[in-house]
Amino acid sequence: MYDRIRKEEKMLRSEAEAMGHDAAAVDAKAARMSTDTTAPGLGLDGAAVLERCVSYYRGLHVTAALESMGVSVTNRFEVAERCGNKMFMTLRLNRRGVPTPRTHFAFSRDAAMEAAEGGDPGYPLVVKPVVGSWGRGVIPVGDRDTMDAILEMRELSDTPLDRIYYLQEMVERPPRDIRVITVGGRAIAAMYRESPDGGFKTNVALGAEPSPCRITGEIEDLAGKASEAVGGGILGVDMMEDRAGGGRLVVHEVNNTVEFRGLSSVTSRNIPREMVEFAASEAAA
Amino acid sequence: MNCPECDAGLGIPDDAVTGEIVSCPDCGADYEISKEGSDVALKQAETVGEDWGE
Incomplete structure (x- = not known):
């Protein structure tokens, strides 16, 4: 289930077909459902759906509809809901004892x-x-004037969520973070993400360079706990090395519809295959 | 196929699939590809939303 085909969606479909599955890419933007719609009516009886929408709310609502028909969706609604909202996610991690x-x-x-x-x-x-x-x-904020400017911009926005303020301590860390992909609670691959200009943000979508990262016992343990905290499934767990804590890892984000083109380029693991295998096993369970 | 906006060539690859986004190299407009057999159609791509991402 997609709303924009990225390299990841092509890789997933290709692997699913190579594994012998009858794979189809379904455009969520074209989907229409009602209270009378059934899984067989959509041709999804017994199907495993990988929800891959780039729009969080679109994916969340499609998941709600499909699950109400008994369709197996990866990730489940409750997982998507927790991960799509940083406040809900942070509360969940903290309550479950995951360092954040x-x-x-x-x-x-x-x-x-x-x-x-x-x-x-x-x-x-x-x-x-x-x-x-x-x-x-x-946005990193170093002083009152910057904070005031951000708050003023938020006030001008019509978005209700701009009235919810999420302020996080600035963790002193190397100019990189760690992205771990977990499938069914297992860490299957990890990479360092380093911003190209030494800047603050380390998103691959913004040009950060991926490099291989060995899955240590600490990474494996923490990724597993973060996955369990939000309800499992297929996730991208982001960690930082906290210098103040002697390099101890803290989890700052868990992503629900994880992108993996960067990580695929630095690991020998077949990430899309493991994702398809997991979704199929969930549907068969 | 040319850009509906500025008429520049879009250079859509043969292996492009439905749902994929192509950007005009000249004016930067984004289009979503729709394929039926060898027929290719374009529609304006959605702009990035606040809730987009992983």
């Missing part, structure tokens, strides 16, 4: 400024939108 950066939540401009000015987390900090990806709207 200290984060404050505020629900008005004044409260957000108080949190920033209160020295807890204090400057520098990172402001993130609760919904969104590819590093958009993620």
Whole structure:
């Protein structure tokens, strides 16, 4: 189930066909359903659906509809819901004992400024939108003036989620982070992502360079715990090496519809194959 | 096939599939490809939304 075909969707379809599956790419933008729609009516009886929409809300709602018909969707609705909202995700990680950066939540401009000015987390900090990806709207903040400008911009927005403020401590780390792909709770591949200009953001979508990363016991353990915390499935777990903690890893994000073209270029694992195998096994269970 | 906006050649590869995005090299407009057999059609691609990503 897609709304934009990327390299990942082509790889998934190609692997599924190579494995002998009857694979089809279904455009969520063209899908129509009603309360009377059934899985057989959609040709999805017994099917394994990999939800791959780039639009979080579109994917989430399509998943809700398909699951209500009894279709097996990877990832499940509850997993998508948790991972698509950074606040829900952080709360979940924290509650399940997964080390994650200290984060404050505020629900008005004044409260957000108080949190920033209160020295807890204090400057520098990172402001993130609760919904969104590819590093958009993620802003390092070093002082009150910058914070004030961000809050003013948020006030001008009509987006209700811009009234939800997510302020995270700035973790002192090397200019890279670690992306781990987990399938069914197992870490199958990992890479370092280094920003090309030594900048703050390490998203491959923004040009970060992937390089191989050995899956250590710590990475394997942490990725497994992060996966379990959000409900499992196929995930991209992002970690940072916290210098203040002696290089201890902290999980700052868990992604629901993980992109893997960068990681595929630096690992020998067949990532799309393992994803298809997992989705098929979930449908057969 | 040429860009509906500026008429530049789009250079759509033979192995392009339905749902794939092609960008005009001249004006930068994005189009979503729709293929039926050897027939290729274009429609305006969606612009990046706030909720787009992983």
